[in-house]
Amino acid sequence: NAGVTQTPKFQVLKTGQSMTLQCAQDMNHEYMSWYRQDPGMGLRLIHYSVGAGITDQGEVPNGYNVSRSTTEDFPLRLLSAAPSQTSVYFCASRATGRIEQFFGPGTRLTVL
Amino acid sequence: AQTVTQSQPEMSVQEAETVTLSCTYDTSESDYYLFWYKQPPSRQMILVIRQEAYKQQNATENRFSVNFQKAAKSFSLKISDSQLGDAAMYFCAYRSAWSGGADGLTFGKGTHLIIQP
Numbered sequence: 001n002a003g004v005t006q007t008p009k010f011q012v013l014k015t016g017q018s019m020t021l022q023c024a025q026d027m028n029h030e031y032m033s034w035y036r037q038d039p040g041m042g043l044r045l046i047h048y049s050v051g052a053g054i055t056d057q058g059e060v061p062n063g064y065n066v067s068r069s070t071t072e073d074f075p076l077r078l079l080s081a082a083p084s085q086t087s088v089y090f091c092a093s094r095a096t097g098r099i100e101q102f103f104g105p106g107t108r109l110t111v112l
Numbered sequence: 113a114q115t116v117t118q119s120q121p122e123m124s125v126q127e128a129e130t131v132t133l134s135c136t137y138d139t140s141e142s143d144y145y146l147f148w149y150k151q152p153p154s155r156q157m158i159l160v161i162r163q164e165a166y167k168q169q170n171a172t173e174n175r176f177s178v179n180f181q182k183a184a185k186s187f188s189l190k191i192s193d194s195q196l197g198d199a200a201m202y203f204c205a206y207r208s209a210w211s212g213g214a215d216g217l218t219f220g221k222g223t224h225l226i227i228q229p
Contacts, residue, residue, distance in 0.1 A: 033216045042116070042203050042219025043157075050215055058216050090157060094215075099145050099164070099207075101217065103157035 002026050004104035006091050012110045013081045021076040021107050023091030030096045032074040036060065036087040037106075043090060049074055081111045114139045116206050118220035125194050126228045132179075133189045133223045135204030143209035146180065146187045147217065151201040160202070163187065165209070191225075199227045 007022045025032065033048035035058075045058030049068040063085055065077040074093075078085060091104040115138045125131035137146070148160040163171045163180050171178050175192045191198055201224050205217040 031215050035216070040221060042205070042221050043217070044219070045216035048215045059218075088155060092157075092217075099162060100159055106155050 004091055004093055004102050006089075006104035006107050008107060009105065010108050012112065013078075014112050015082060017081050018077070018079050019081065021078075021089055021091075021109070023074045023076065023104060024072050025074075025091075025093040025102070026072065027093065027095065027102070028071060029093035029102075030071065031101075032068065032091065032093045033058070033101070034064070034066065034074070034076045035090045035092065036085075037090060038087050046076065046089075078109075081109075083111045085109065086111045114141075114144075114206050114208070114218045116204050116218050116220040118204055118223050120223045121221070122224040122226065124226040124228060125191075127194055127196060129194055130190060130192045131194055131225065133191075133202050133204075133225065135187045135189070135220055137185050137187065137204070137206050137218075139185070139206065139208075141208055141210065145207045145209060146178075147205040147207070148176070148178070148187075148189045149203045149205060149219075150198075151203065151222070152199075157203075161189065194227050196227050196229060199225055201225070 004025045030051045034046040035043035037043045047066040049055045089107045092101040094101045144165045146163045150158045161173045177190045179188045201222045203222045204220040
């Protein structure tokens with residue numbers, strides 16, 4: 001199993017550009033979520049999904065869109081990037097009935 | 113909303129010594145899970161130990177143990193026989209056990225652990 005994978009590892013955007021951060025898991029986990037980590041802060045929940053076709057907002061959802069068309073994939077979209085979205089982004093997943101979340105390696109995003 | 117507080121931005125310990133990292137949390141729920149995650153410079157989030165709130169017994173994993181005080185809403189991590197590889201950021205995290213709530217972790221701001229050789 002590859003676990004939770006994220007692409008790209010690094011990305012630099014200009015203000016106003018759009019992009020999609022990819023997240024995939026091969027463990028057949030129902031639950032998936034996106035977090036951002038800023039300097040001096042812990043991770044904060046952006047969006048989460050409890051299964052294909054079902055998504056909901058977390059603590060800091062503004063400026064981000066998500067969709068979940070398959071169990072395996074949970075992409076995070078930035079429609080118009082802003083410097084405030086400069087951060088490290090983590091995707092995580094967990095199985096139904098299980099406690100532990102598995103994290104991907106993260107994507108470092110810089111918006112100029 | 114739940115909050116998690118880690119009051120020690122940085123801790124330093126001599127190799128082979130014992131160190132305790134503090135964490136307090138605020139919640140009105142009675143059933144939840146608590147975690148300690150380790151984040152080395154590689155930035156990978158690694159689960160160190162977890163505790164179910166309904167369990168009175170403190171969790172242990174080899175050199176890592178917790179002191180879970182539910183009434184005081186305290187969840188500290190003790191690392192025994194500290195090793196150089198333990199140097200990292202450590203995050204305390206909370207997750208509700210209620211299935212109707214947001215499925216995600218609430219994190220503290222982290223404690224940077226330095227191991228002195």
